[in-house]
Amino acid sequence: MQAVLFDFDGTLVDTAPDLGYALNLQRARHGLEFLPDAAIRPYASHGSRGLLEIGFGLLPTDASFEAMRSEYLDLYTQVMTRQPVLFDGMADALEGIEQRGLRWGIVTNKPRRFTMPMVEHMGLDVRAGAVISGDDAPQPKPSPQTLLLACERMQIDPQTVLYIGDAERDIQAGKAAGMKTLVALFGYLAATDNPQAWGADGCIQQPQELLAYL
Template sequence: MQAVLFDLDGTLVDTAPDLGYALNLQRERHGLDFLPDATIRPYASHGSRGLLEIGFGLLPTDAHFEAMRTEYLDLYTQVMTRQPVLFDGMAEALQAIEQRGLRWGIVTNKPRRFTMPMVAHMGLDVRAGAVISGDDAPQPKPSPQTLLLACERMNIDPQTVLYIGDAERDIQAGQAAGMKTLVALFGYLASTDNPQAWGADGCIQQPQDLLAYL
């Protein structure tokens, strides 16, 4: 292995509190009560589509979906740096990766207008070998395009890369790119998810488990 690439939301950074806060602000605007964090958390990796589904029962085929999506994203823009934090143990894992002489980067489906301010706010932009957002390539995950773009930016062979994510599309993208893959079980998995069936090379319960795998 020459490098480790991470999904962002639900793998590298715990962003669920801010994603959920924006959703609850939107629910409040529409006369609805706040949802508990535990209700929202499993949907945090599924972007605005998943959040609007749990928050309002909306699907992309609904007439008001795009207007509600725009409203949600505007609210999230205002609160996205409220309290994003690395998952417990992730700071130590990143430090250990760097001490081993390996490189690391971020590949997320999050749009660049949200990714870059957050990563910069957390001081990760100066450490990551590449930060690739969902709109940096024609197709986001589960397409491998953004993962391959990260390898191109870092000048590394995809077959020497380990990709870690908390959603099935992360594993599908990593496999399509020819990478080794791990499922972050500490991420935003729903009770209906079956990560053992996704075909990853392994699953980790906490960030430190990554080091044992390496």
Template sequence: MSLRVKAVLFDLDGTLIDSAPDLAGTANDMRATRGLPALPFEQFRPMVGSGARGMIGVALGITPADDGFIVLRDEFFDRYEVRMTQHTRAFDAVPAMLDAIEALGLRWGIVTNKAQRFTNPLVAALGLDVRAGAVVSGDTTPHSKPHPAPLLEAARQMGVAAHDCVYVGDDLRDVQAGQAAGMATVAAGWGYLGVGEPVAVWGAQHVVHSPDELLKLLAMA
């Protein structure tokens, strides 16, 4: 089955970019200041989609329901802002994928739950800002994913109807947001994927395991 769309919207972390090294590094920095040894990267990676909440949970065993979480979250944000471009890169096949999407005459954009404070400088540092038709962050609209508002805002900015878009992401919330927005949905099996239900049962119209697989879906349309 092909995807007949006019625009492709992507989640950012775990879909277009591998930000796990800097997010995990920030969490281990917080452990180091408390005299704790670094944890293996593999413990952090599945939780990257949960942002600061996930990183703090792994690093310090603290959840949003615990006293002191807000202080730790703000510390995490401040530390991450300093180092967020140190090791973060686009996944290897992503630049060629974006070139091919543009060659197909399709537009593309970014919809992330990351706050603008981090999204804008990070996207600019990676050179994605000058190519993306829209960049919508978690605080661009009053709601974040899985609410459809950010996806609908991206479609509005690009001048494309929601039903002419596909949303690609590596988290269940991405699929839920895409469905709520009336968009086609693709689960990015190369991403972080979390620790919940397996990607195959998220309900996405397609599950792809590489950017090349996504291109095949788009090129067939």
């Protein structure tokens, strides 16, 4: 392996508290009670689409979806750097990657206008070999385009890369790019998810476990 690429939300960074807080602010604006964090967390990897579904029962085909999505994203912009943190053990995992002389980067479906302020807020931009957002390529994951763009920017062969994510689309994208893939079981998986059926090269319960695959 030459490098490790991470999904952002639910893999590298625990952003669920802020994603959920923005959703609850929106619910309060519409006269609804706050949802518990445990109810929101499994939807946190699915962006505004998943959050509006759990928060309001909305689907993209609903007439009010785009207006509600815009409102949610405006609220999220105000709180997104409130308390994002690396998952427990991730700091040690990143240090282990760097100590091995390997590089790492971020490939997320999160739009760049949200990704970069958070990455910079956490000081990750000075360490990551590439930070690729969902709108940096014509098609986000499960297309491999953003993963291949990261490899292009880092000047590495995709076949020498390990990609780690917590959603099936992450594994689909990584496999399509020719990478080794791992499922982050510590991420935002729902009870109905079956990660063992996604075809990844492995599943990890803690971030440090990825070091055994390098």
